Amino acid sequence: MKIRARLVTVCxxxxxxLAVFTVSCRGKGExxxxxxxxxxxxxxxAVEEQVEEIIxxxxxxxxxLDPGAFDDSTLNEQELGM
Amino acid sequence: MKxxxxxxxxxxxxxxxxxxxxxAQVRRQSREEGPLKKRVQERWEFIRERMELVVTRxxxxxxxxxxxxxxxxxxxxxxxxxxEKRGYDVSALREDMATLESMLKEFDSDYSDLMGKLKEILxxxxxxxxxxxLSLLGEARELLREVRKDILDIRLFxxxxxxxxxxxxxxxxx
Numbered sequence: 441m442k443i444r445a446r447l448v449t450v451c452x453x454x455x456x457x458l459a460v461f462t463v464s465c466r467g468k469g470e471x472x473x474x475x476x477x478x479x480x481x482x483x484x485x486a487v488e489e490q491v492e493e494i495i496x497x498x499x500x501x502x503x504x505l506d507p508g509a510f511d512d513s514t515l516n517e518q519e520l521g522m
Numbered sequence: 523m524k525x526x527x528x529x530x531x532x533x534x535x536x537x538x539x540x541x542x543x544x545x546a547q548v549r550r551q552s553r554e555e556g557p558l559k560k561r562v563q564e565r566w567e568f569i570r571e572r573m574e575l576v577v578t579r580x581x582x583x584x585x586x587x588x589x590x591x592x593x594x595x596x597x598x599x600x601x602x603x604x605x606e607k608r609g610y611d612v613s614a615l616r617e618d619m620a621t622l623e624s625m626l627k628e629f630d631s632d633y634s635d636l637m638g639k640l641k642e643i644l645x646x647x648x649x650x651x652x653x654x655x656l657s658l659l660g661e662a663r664e665l666l667r668e669v670r671k672d673i674l675d676i677r678l679f680x681x682x683x684x685x686x687x688x689x690x691x692x693x694x695x696x
Contacts, residue, residue: 484695487605487696488695491688491695492692494598495689497597498680501593502677504590505673506583509583509586510666510673512663512670519572519576520569521569522569
């Protein structure tokens with residue numbers, strides 16, 4: 441009876457260890473998967489968001505520039521009071 | 523004999539008159555040239571002041587453009603590093619970055635040529651300006667067009683290449 445109980449405990453502990461190992465392996469696997477094409481769904485979405493954020497940031501930076509800053513009209517006779 | 527004598531006296535008188543009038547004429551001419559020269563000088567000073575304002579405006583605009591382009595480069599470089607670390611293929615965007623870099627160098631160089639020409643104009647004296655201002659201004663305008671074209675090229679390159687490659691990467695990741 442005592443031996444049986446010990447065996448059950450050992451089995452339960454082994455199963456627990458196996459479960460922990462499996463979970464940790466899956467986590468590492470997800471971190472390493474991105475590859476050249478696509479990672480898991482969650483990571484892909486994160487990249488999409490990141491890229492969208494960069495595009496918006498750069499767009500607004502470029503929009504902040506005056507489009508007429510170096511226009512021909514800035515160096516004509518009228519501008520120079522001729 | 524009397525006639526000859528009268529003719530000699532007349533000729534002498536005429537010569538004396540001519541000698542007396544000539545310096546007066548020169549004096550009058552120089553008196554007229556004085557205000558004209560002053561007017562030309564004042565006009566040139568006015569145009570030069572206006573040009574100084576234009577140069578200051580260009581310098582501010584250039585600073586602003588250089589700042590924005592530098593931020594764009596930094597932001598893009600850090601994003602590419604992060605994406606590359608996570609295993610994404612960013613080689614197309616790296617090539618875009620190299621092209622962008624050379625376009626920015628061209629912009630800097632053309633802007634520097636424009637400033638050189640404008641400073642050459644500002645260094646003219648009124649007399650020199652009367653001779654060469656218009657032709658130098660024409661050259662400056664050509665250089666200004668180059669600078670403007672560089673900026674448009676950079677914006678277009680971002681829209682057509684960098685932005686497109688970023689969206690392509692995002693699409694692949696999704």
